[in-house]
Amino acid sequence: MNDRSDLVDVGLTVNGEVVDLRIPCDETLLTVLRERLDLTGPKRGCNQGVCGACSVLLDGASVRSCLALAANCDGCSVVTVEGLTLPGVLSRVQRAMIEAGAVQCGFCTSGFVVALSALLQGNPHPGDAEIREALAGNICRCTGYMKILEAARRAAREPAHE
Numbered sequence: 001m002n003d004r005s006d007l008v009d010v011g012l013t014v015n016g017e018v019v020d021l022r023i024p025c026d027e028t029l030l031t032v033l034r035e036r037l038d039l040t041g042p043k044r045g046c047n048q049g050v051c052g053a054c055s056v057l058l059d060g061a062s063v064r065s066c067l068a069l070a071a072n073c074d075g076c077s078v079v080t081v082e083g084l085t086l087p088g089v090l091s092r093v094q095r096a097m098i099e100a101g102a103v104q105c106g107f108c109t110s111g112f113v114v115a116l117s118a119l120l121q122g123n124p125h126p127g128d129a130e131i132r133e134a135l136a137g138n139i140c141r142c143t144g145y146m147k148i149l150e151a152a153r154r155a156a157r158e159p160a161h162e
Contacts (some may be wrong), residue, residue, distance in 0.1 A: 009026045014039070015083025021070070029073055030054045030065035033080060041081035041110040055111040056080050058159055061095030062118035065138070081110035085118055093117050096155035097148070104142035111138050113132075116152050 008025045011018065012072050014037060023032060033039045033056070040068045042065050042145045045053035049064040057079040065078075085091045090098070112135065119126055119134035126134070131152045140148065 005049060008074075010070050012070075012073060012075075013077045015079055023070055025069070025071050027070050028062075028066055029056070029058075029068040029070045029078065030046045033078070035128045039080045039082055042106055044109065045107070045111075050137075050139070051108070052111040053108050055114040055138070057114060057118055060118070060121065061132075062115050081113050084113065091117065092158040092160065093120065093151070094143060095128075096151040096157045096158065098152055100147050100151035102143055102147035103138075103150040108138060108142075112140070112148055116155060119152075120155060120160065124160055126152075128153075129158075131160045 007022050008024050010021045010023055012021070013019070014033070016017065019037065021032065021036060023036070030042055030044060033042050034044065042056055044066065044091060045051035047066050049067040049075070054065040055062050058068065059076050074137065078079035083096075091113070093113050095112065097103050101114075115134055115138050119131065123130060128149070130150060135148065
């Protein structure tokens with residue numbers, strides 16, 4: 001269906017690795033991550049930028065990868081939940097989510113982890129209002145959010161050394 005004229009060359013740094021791709025100009029960053037690079041941490045939830053399950057860090061900012069055209073990300077650094085720490089090592093946010101019992105079905109978890117990680121990078125000691133604002137774009141249908149807020153507070157108390 002794609003003719004040669006709608007393909008673009010895109011260079012990304014994904015989880016610290018340089019990746020060069022030739023992709024359709026209308027392909028989303030989420031599609032590139034999941035289908036071309038086999039990074040399944042970002043989930044395709046609503047596909048409209050509402051649920052936050054596809055959140056990744058783009059040049060350090062939390063973004064919805066389902067809304068970002070990969071072609072517009074040329075030259076950018078992308079960090080998925082898989083790239084937040086070394087393989088087999090949990091980040092302080094991941095540890096806090098587990099310890100607080102904030103993980104249930106797990107579908108939304110990577111989006112929350114990315115959003116909280118972005119928050120804590122920019123503000124190591126956020127208050128409840130700042131935590132709620134940072135998580136406002138993430139939806140969970142299982143937890144009721146109280147455990148996620150507890151996890152955010154717990155992660156904020158832990159030193160950042162990851």
